[in-house]
Amino acid sequence: MTFSTELIEAGTPVLNHIMAHPFVKGIGDGKLSKQALMFYVIQDYNYLNEFLHSDAVALLKSTSREDMQIISQQIDFLLNSESEAHRNFCEVAGTSYASLQGQPMTPTTKLYTNHMLETLKSGDLIDIIAAMTPCPWTYGEIGDRLVEQGKNTADNVFTPWIELYANDDDADETPEQFPFFDILDREAPKYSRERLDQVKRSFLESCEFEWDFWEQSFYQKDWQFLPGVVLPVNTAAKAK
Numbered sequence: 239m240t241f242s243t244e245l246i247e248a249g250t251p252v253l254n255h256i257m258a259h260p261f262v263k264g265i266g267d268g269k270l271s272k273q274a275l276m277f278y279v280i281q282d283y284n285y286l287n288e289f290l291h292s293d294a295v296a297l298l299k300s301t302s303r304e305d306m307q308i309i310s311q312q313i314d315f316l317l318n319s320e321s322e323a324h325r326n327f328c329e330v331a332g333t334s335y336a337s338l339q340g341q342p343m344t345p346t347t348k349l350y351t352n353h354m355l356e357t358l359k360s361g362d363l364i365d366i367i368a369a370m371t372p373c374p375w376t377y378g379e380i381g382d383r384l385v386e387q388g389k390n391t392a393d394n395v396f397t398p399w400i401e402l403y404a405n406d407d408d409a410d411e412t413p414e415q416f417p418f419f420d421i422l423d424r425e426a427p428k429y430s431r432e433r434l435d436q437v438k439r440s441f442l443e444s445c446e447f448e449w450d451f452w453e454q455s456f457y458q459k460d461w462q463f464l465p466g467v468v469l470p471v472n473t474a475a476k477a478k
């Protein structure tokens with residue numbers, strides 16, 4: 239069994255919980271509160287900034303052009319395409335993207351991004367990529383499964399979001415669809431079983447953080463005693 243197959247098997251129960259989460263179900267059904275959408279975009283903007291920093295260090299630590307290509311494609315997707323997913327949510331929430339930027343990180347966003355950033359300080363490429371992989375993996379799976387369920391209908395307001403993340407082809411799910419798994423499979427043979435178990439734990443922690451990210455957005459879980467997220471008054475401003 240390849241290391242990526244092992245990770246996918248271990249992460250699938252968490253992925254199933256993500257699919258059952260009311261935020262993800264709401265994307266499929268085209269129904270989510272404006273507060274949940276805005277809270278998500280505010281925090282996701284923060285999260286993706288740190289994800290980009292992780293990409294930058296992963297690029298620095300990669301030695302093959304193949305790995306560099308995969309990481310740079312991820313950076314390109316994030317900078318040039320993924321903002322469309324945020325704009326889709328902003329349009330439905332009736333607010334502008336600019337109004338949802340520059341706010342403090344919630345405890346969950348901080349925990350998740352610190353978990354990724356921790357690997358940059360002392361980790362190898364395998365540690366950095368393992369902590370990052372649940373991000374593209376779970377979203378690709380969400381997109382694929384919602385398409386399989388026929389949720390990308392013309393009248394679902396979140397169809398642009400679903401189609402952005404769904405993989406284009408109809409092929410069976412393979413690690414190759416999520417090229418970070420290829421990097422993990424190339425790196426894994428260099429390490430002991432004990433070390434790979436640590437890497438697997440880190441991957442699974444990120445899977446759980448993915449679930450928690452939906453949870454915090456659906457319920458707008460924020461700081462209790464410190465200043466936190468301020469949701470803009472819904473002005474129905476045109477999304478920029």
Ligand SMILES: Cc1ncc(CN)c(N)n1
Binds near residue numbers: 320374
């Ligand atoms: C928290 C989170 N995880 C994953 C993705 C998909 N890149 C995202 N935008 N935000």
